[in-house]
Amino acid sequence: xxxxxxxxxxxxxxxxxxxxxxxxxxxxxxxxxxxxxxxxxxxxxxxxxxxxxxxxxxxxxxxxxxxxxxxxxxxxxxxxxxxxxxxxxxxxxxxxxxxxxxxxxxxxxxxxxx
Amino acid sequence: xxxxxxxxxxxxxxxxxxxxxxxxxxxxxxxxxxxxxxxxxxxxxxxxxxxxxxxxxxxxxxxxxxxxxxxxxxxxxxxxxxxxxxxxxxxxxxxxxxxxxxxxxxxxxxxxxx
Numbered sequence: 001x002x003x004x005x006x007x008x009x010x011x012x013x014x015x016x017x018x019x020x021x022x023x024x025x026x027x028x029x030x031x032x033x034x035x036x037x038x039x040x041x042x043x044x045x046x047x048x049x050x051x052x053x054x055x056x057x058x059x060x061x062x063x064x065x066x067x068x069x070x071x072x073x074x075x076x077x078x079x080x081x082x083x084x085x086x087x088x089x090x091x092x093x094x095x096x097x098x099x100x101x102x103x104x105x106x107x108x109x110x111x112x113x114x
Numbered sequence: 115x116x117x118x119x120x121x122x123x124x125x126x127x128x129x130x131x132x133x134x135x136x137x138x139x140x141x142x143x144x145x146x147x148x149x150x151x152x153x154x155x156x157x158x159x160x161x162x163x164x165x166x167x168x169x170x171x172x173x174x175x176x177x178x179x180x181x182x183x184x185x186x187x188x189x190x191x192x193x194x195x196x197x198x199x200x201x202x203x204x205x206x207x208x209x210x211x212x213x214x215x216x217x218x219x220x221x222x223x224x225x226x227x228x
Contacts, residue, residue: 042218059215100163102148103158105150105158106157107155107156
């Protein structure tokens, strides 16, 4: 049981390039989330999904896209990388979406846009 | 909308001393409250959470937190700090029903001095 896995661990992008951050969970969780973490700012929700085929925007969705074709996978797409997207990205999942549910986090992807 | 304020971006304690990390929230309805810990270069993991019932919540690694509605606080404590407690700690709040996203505080970095 690996939990939530993310790839790559680290990536350097040039401005304008695109990439996909991968996230996979093996806990059969319905709910999945993408956060970004900037120094001193805590975590901000980018997108979330309540099940396969269903996604919704979080607090900071601009510049990102997501899809959810399977229960296990929730990739995050950056189409035109900008320096403001330099951050650490965390994927998380939870079995239910209720307010008291525990979210389980992946190890993160560190992205540097130059 | 709910929000979380963590007092002190950096707290330093001596090994064996009391750990106190402060968290205050704002919410118009009873909240669900969480403390997550992030060790260097890792994802977040749940320390403890308050949903309903007993207001003193015990978590992993000897940490506990008390929900005080009158003070809108959920401070994290540990009687005796250990070197392995050095990490970043995040308070988070969620409320309502359905898929209510977590709102995170900005985090408090705990240093433990030998």
